[in-house]
Amino acid sequence: MKTITIDPITRLEGHGKISIFLDNKGDVENAVLQIPELRGFERFAQGRRAEDMPQITSRICGVCPVAHHFAATKALDAAFNVDPPSAAKKLRELMYMGYFIYDHTLHFYYLGGPDFVVGPDAPPAKRNVIGVIEKAGVEVGKKVIKHRAYGQKITAILGGKATHPVCGLPGGVSKGLNKDEVNDIKKMVDSCIEFAKFSLKLFDDIVLKNKNYVDIILSDPYTLKTYNMGLVDKNNKVNFYDGKIRVTDQKGNEYTKFDVKDYYKKIAEHVEQWTYIKFPYLKAVGWKGFKDGKESGIYRVGPLGRLNAAEGMATPLADKEYKRFYETLGGKAVNTTLAFHWARLIELLYATERAKELINDPEITSQKIRNPVGEPGEGMGVTEAARGTLIHHYKLTKNGLIDKANLIVATTNNAGAINMSIRDAAKGVIKKGKVDNATLNMVEMAFRAYDPCFACATHTLPGGMPLEVKIYDYNKKLYKTLTQNI
Amino acid sequence: MKTIILGVGNQILGDDGVGVHISNELKKYIKNPNVTIDEAVTGGMNLLDLILGYDKAIILDAVKSEKDKHGIVQRIPINDFKAMHSCNPHDVSLIEAIEIAKKMGENRIPKEIIIIGVMMKHISLEFNDKLSKKIAAAIPIAVKMTLDEIKNDMKISS
Numbered sequence: 001m002k003t004i005t006i007d008p009i010t011r012l013e014g015h016g017k018i019s020i021f022l023d024n025k026g027d028v029e030n031a032v033l034q035i036p037e038l039r040g041f042e043r044f045a046q047g048r049r050a051e052d053m054p055q056i057t058s059r060i061c062g063v064c065p066v067a068h069h070f071a072a073t074k075a076l077d078a079a080f081n082v083d084p085p086s087a088a089k090k091l092r093e094l095m096y097m098g099y100f101i102y103d104h105t106l107h108f109y110y111l112g113g114p115d116f117v118v119g120p121d122a123p124p125a126k127r128n129v130i131g132v133i134e135k136a137g138v139e140v141g142k143k144v145i146k147h148r149a150y151g152q153k154i155t156a157i158l159g160g161k162a163t164h165p166v167c168g169l170p171g172g173v174s175k176g177l178n179k180d181e182v183n184d185i186k187k188m189v190d191s192c193i194e195f196a197k198f199s200l201k202l203f204d205d206i207v208l209k210n211k212n213y214v215d216i217i218l219s220d221p222y223t224l225k226t227y228n229m230g231l232v233d234k235n236n237k238v239n240f241y242d243g244k245i246r247v248t249d250q251k252g253n254e255y256t257k258f259d260v261k262d263y264y265k266k267i268a269e270h271v272e273q274w275t276y277i278k279f280p281y282l283k284a285v286g287w288k289g290f291k292d293g294k295e296s297g298i299y300r301v302g303p304l305g306r307l308n309a310a311e312g313m314a315t316p317l318a319d320k321e322y323k324r325f326y327e328t329l330g331g332k333a334v335n336t337t338l339a340f341h342w343a344r345l346i347e348l349l350y351a352t353e354r355a356k357e358l359i360n361d362p363e364i365t366s367q368k369i370r371n372p373v374g375e376p377g378e379g380m381g382v383t384e385a386a387r388g389t390l391i392h393h394y395k396l397t398k399n400g401l402i403d404k405a406n407l408i409v410a411t412t413n414n415a416g417a418i419n420m421s422i423r424d425a426a427k428g429v430i431k432k433g434k435v436d437n438a439t440l441n442m443v444e445m446a447f448r449a450y451d452p453c454f455a456c457a458t459h460t461l462p463g464g465m466p467l468e469v470k471i472y473d474y475n476k477k478l479y480k481t482l483t484q485n486i
Numbered sequence: 487m488k489t490i491i492l493g494v495g496n497q498i499l500g501d502d503g504v505g506v507h508i509s510n511e512l513k514k515y516i517k518n519p520n521v522t523i524d525e526a527v528t529g530g531m532n533l534l535d536l537i538l539g540y541d542k543a544i545i546l547d548a549v550k551s552e553k554d555k556h557g558i559v560q561r562i563p564i565n566d567f568k569a570m571h572s573c574n575p576h577d578v579s580l581i582e583a584i585e586i587a588k589k590m591g592e593n594r595i596p597k598e599i600i601i602i603g604v605m606m607k608h609i610s611l612e613f614n615d616k617l618s619k620k621i622a623a624a625i626p627i628a629v630k631m632t633l634d635e636i637k638n639d640m641k642i643s644s
Contacts, residue, residue, distance in 0.1 A: 044498065044613035059498050059527050106531070129586055142592050152535065164527065 003428040018443065020426045026433025031423040033447070034275050040460055045405035047065040050076055050376065050396050054168045055452035057392065063453040064410070066099035066155060066165055067385035068392075071407075073168030078261070080170045088172035094185075094358040095158035095167070096383070100240060102151030102343050103386040104303075107146045107451045108199065112341050114435025114447050116207045120216065121438040123484045136202065147195040150188040150210070154355070157181050172370030181381070182365060189355045193317075196349040200321060203345055208328070212442030217338040218329075219376035219430025222446060225250040225292045225335045226417050227282060231384050232257070237314035238306050238350065240384040246309045247282065250294060252332025255282070262381035263391055267408070268297075270416075279416040280408060290420050298416040301333035301388025302450055303343035305414075308333040313346065315353035322348045337421050340449040376400045385410040411452045421446040487643050490596075491516070491546045491632060493525040494547040496531070501621040504604045505546040508628045515633060521584040534583040538594040544632060544641065549603030557559040557620040559627045561635070564599040600635065602628050 020031045038060065048056065054072040058065035070092055077084060084092075107113075108130040114122075118131035126134075133141035158177070159165030167173045177185075207213050216222065227250070231243040245255045245266075258266055269278035270287040281287045281297030288296040299305070313319040325346060326332055329339060358364060378394035383390050388410030393405040411418075425446035430437045496502045506525045513523050525601025526536055547563075554560070564581070568617055589635040604624045617625075 038611050038613060040614070041613045044615075056498060059496055065527075128582070130582075130589065133586070133589060138590065141586070145586070146589055148531070149535070152532070213599070 018422055018426075018447075019444070020430065022430070022433055026431070028423070028427040028430050031419075031426040032274060033419050035424055039276065041407060045394075048402050050079065050394060050400050050402055051170060052401065052443040053392075053394065053405075055164070055166065056411070059165055060407075061409070061453060064099075064103070064385045064387070064390070066096060066159065067383050067390050067410075067430050069159070069165045069168050071383045071385075071390045072394075073170065074242075074381030074383065075379045075394050076170035078381060079377055079396050080379070081374035081377060082171040082371050083233075084172040085366070085368045085371055085378060087176070087363045088369040088371075089242070090358050090361055090364055090459055091158060091176065091369065092168065093172050094355060094364065095155055095165070095353035096241045097351045097358065098151045098154030098158065100151070100347065100386055101154070101355070102148045104351070105144060105148045105151060105195075105199075107386070108341065108344055108348070109148075109239040112344075112448050112451065115441070115448065116213055116341070117202075120441055120445060123437070127441070136206075139287050140202070143195055143198065150192055154188060157185060169370060171373045173200050174370075176369050177365055179365065182359060183473075185355075185359045189352060189359055192205055192352040193349070193356060195315070196345070200345050203342060204455045207341075215334055219428065221425045222337045223335050223423070224300070224337055224417060224424065225333075226296070226420075227255060227285070228305040228308035228333060229299045229301050229389055229413065230309035231389065232310050232381065233314060237319075238309040238312075238347070240309040240347075242383075245382060245389065247299060248309050249332060250292075251253060251306060257295050257447070260380045260391060263380060263393075263408070277412060277415045279419075280413055281416065290416060290423070292420060295316070298415070298420070300417045301410055301413040302340060302386075303347050304334065304337070304340045305388060306384060307343045307346065309444065313350045315350050315357070317353055318350035320344055321349060332385055337446055337449050340451070344451070345406075381446065387411060387453060388413050406454045409453075412451070414450050414452065418447060418450050418452060421450070428431045487541045487639060488520055488522075488539070489542045489636065489639065490522045490524060490537055491544045492533070492536060492546065493523070494528070494545055495525075496527045498613055498615055500612065500616065501604075501618055502548055503549050503608060504611050504617060504621050504624065504628075507622075508546045508602070508604075508625055508632070510629075511564055511625055511629050512632055515629070516636065518636070521636060523604065530579055530583045533580050534587060534595075537596055537599070538587075538592070540596045542598045543596040543600070544552060544635060545599065546632065547601060547603055548609060549601065549605050550607075550609065551605045552607065554605035554607075555625050556606050557607065559624050559631055560603050560605060562601040562603055563582045564601060568587050577599060602631055602635070604628060 017034045018031060021029045053076065054069045057068040057072045060068055114127045115130060116133050118127050122131065129411055141475065159167045162389045167175050220360045227247055228244060229247045232246045233239045233243045238244065244257050244259060247255045249255045256266065266283055267280050268283040269280050271278055282299060285297035307322065313322045325342060326334065375484055376398060378395045380391060380393045390410050391408040393406040394402055397403045422443060425443045429442040491509060491512060493506040507525050509525050524536060526533060544571060584595060587603050592598035604621060
C-alpha cells in the first residue's frame with residue numbers, strides 16, 4: 001500500500017497532517033486527518049475561580065476568543081442560576097455580531113475564497129489574498145480591510161479588547177454603551193451591510209456564473225449526506241448567540257431539538273486510536289464508522305450545518321438569500337461541502353442586519369446590565385462559534401470554584417465529517433497514484449471549507465506553512481516526496 | 487521615536503507564553519512615555535493592527551527552531567523570516583498582513599520591526615500556566631536585550 005502524507009496543511013497551523021493510503025493500483029483506499037489536540041483543560045481548570053473562565057477560555061483559541069468568552073459566560077449564568085437583564089443579552093449579542101463580521105470576512109477573502117476567486121489550480125504563490133486583490137482590484141482589497149476592522153472595532157467597543165474580551169460576567173456584562181459609541185457603531189454597521197451585499201454579489205459573479213466552479217461544487221467527491229446541527233430561535237431561524245440546538249436529517253426534516261442542558265443525552269463521542277480528537281455523533285443514531293446517510297450519527301456544524309438545521313434567517317435580506325441558496329442548489333438539505341462558502345456569506349449578511357436591529361434598539365443604552373447571582377451549582381452554555389456549535393459545561397464547588405469542566409468545540413463537532421470529506425475528495429481527484437500540487441489543493445479545499453481550527457492557541461514563529469507529501473509504495477517504502485515551503 | 491514592545495504568547499500554554507512573561511517583567515524597568523508595552527494572544531492581521539502608527543515595533547515571542555539550542559534568545563529583524571506563523575489557522579501571517587497593507591497604501595507600518603525570540607525546539611500542547619526552567623531562564627536575557635535595543639535607539643535619536 002502506498003501512503004501520501006500532507007504535512008502540515010497549508011494555511012493551517014497546528015501541524016495538521018493528512019495521510020492518504022493508496023491501493024496497489026494507485027487509487028485512494030482511505031484518508032485520515034491527524035491533528036494535535038490541546039490537552040489537559042479539565043485538570044487545568046479544576047480549582048480555579050469560576051468567574052475567571054470567560055477570560056481563561058478566551059485564550060484557548062486565538063480564532064474564537066469571543067465565542068469561548070460567551071459560551072463560558074452563559075455556562076456561568078446557568079451555574080449561578082441567574083438570568084441576565086435583556087439589555088445585557090442584547091449587548092452580548094451585538095458584540096457577537098462584530099465577531100462574526102470580522103471572522104467570516106477573514107475566511108472568505110483570505111483563506112477559503114482564494115481557491116475560487118483565483119482558481120483551485122492556481123499556483124500556491126498566487127492562491128492567497130494578494131491574488132484575490134490582484135484579480136478583484138485594490139478597491140475591493142480596501143473594502144475588505146476596512147470592514148474586517150469594523151467588525152473588530154465593534155467587538156472592542158463592547159468587549160474592552162477585541163482579542164481578549166473582558167465584558168462577560170455571570171448575570172450580565174460589565175459595561176454598557178454610551179451615545180457616542182452607539183453612533184459610531186451605527187455608521188460602521190450600515191457600511192457593513194453594504195459590504196456583505198457586495199460580497200454576495202462577488203460570489204455570484206465569480207463563482208456561481210462560472211460553470212466550471214459550479215460543477216466542482218456539485219460534484220460527488222464534495223458531497224456528504226450527514227445530519228446537520230445549529231442553534232435556532234423560537235421560529236427555527238438561525239441564531240448565533242442563543243436558542244435551542246436543532247438537528248435535521250439529510251432531507252432537512254427535524255430530527256431532534258433540545259436544550260444545551262441535555263447535550264450529553266443526545267451526543268456521544270467515539271474514540272479512534274490514531275488521533276486525540278474524539279468524534280461526536282448522535283447517540284440515538286449511533287456510531288457506524290466514517291459513513292454518511294441516515295444510519296450514521298455523524299453531523300455537521302458551521303455555516304452550512306446551521307443553514308440546513310434551520311428554516312430561514314431572522315432578517316429580511318439574509319432570508320431572501322437563504323431562499324435563493326436552496327432554490328439554486330436543489331432544495332433541502334444542501335449536502336455539498338463547498339457550499340459552506342456561500343452559506344458563510346449569507347451569515348455575514350445576517351450578522352450585519354442583526355447588528356443594525358440591535359444597535360437601533362432603545363434598550364441598548366440601558367444601564368441595567370447585570371443581575372445578582374445565586375448559589376453556585378452546575379451549568380451548560382452554548383453559542384454558535386463562527387465555525388459551529390460550541391458547548392461549555394462547568395460544575396462548581398460550593399465556594400464557586402471549578403470542580404469539573406468539559407468543552408465540546410466546533411471543529412470537534414465537525415471532526416467526523418471533515419475526515420470523510422478529505423477521504424472523498426482524495427478518492428475523486430487522485431487516480432493511479434498521480435499527485436501534484438493542484439490535486440492536493442483540491443483535497444485541501446474539502447477541508448478548508450469547514451474553516452477548521454486546531455490546537456490553535458499556539459503561535460510560535462516562524463513557520464512558512466510547509467506542505468510535505470510523502471508517497472510510499474505498498475510495502476511502505478518511501479519512493480517520492482513532494483514539498484512546498486520547506 | 488514612538489516604540490511599541492509587544493509580548494506575544496498564550497500564558498495558559500506553558501512556554502508558549504514566554505513573550506508575555508518578558509513584557510510583564512519589562513514594565514518594571516521602562517517608564518518612558520514614548521515606549522508602549524502591551525501583550526497579545528494573536529497573530530497576523532490583529533498583530534499588525536496593534537503595531538500600526540509606531541515608528542518601531544519590538545515583538546517578544548517564542549520562535550520554533552529545529553537548529554538553535556532550546557532556550558537561547560536571539561534578535562531577529564522581521565525581514566529574516568520568510569514567513570511567520572500567525573497565531574492561528576484562521577489568520578494570515580504577520581508578513582503576509584504587512585504585504586497586504588503595503589499594497590493597500592497603508593502608511594502607518596513601523597519602519598523597523600524586530601523580534602526578540604526565545605528559540606524552542608518544541609512546545610507542549612498541554613494547558614499549563616507555568617514556564618519550564620530552561621525557558622524561564624531566558625527571561626532576564628531577553629529583558630536585557632530589549633532594554634539595550636531601546637537604549638541604542640535613544641542614543642541614535644539624541
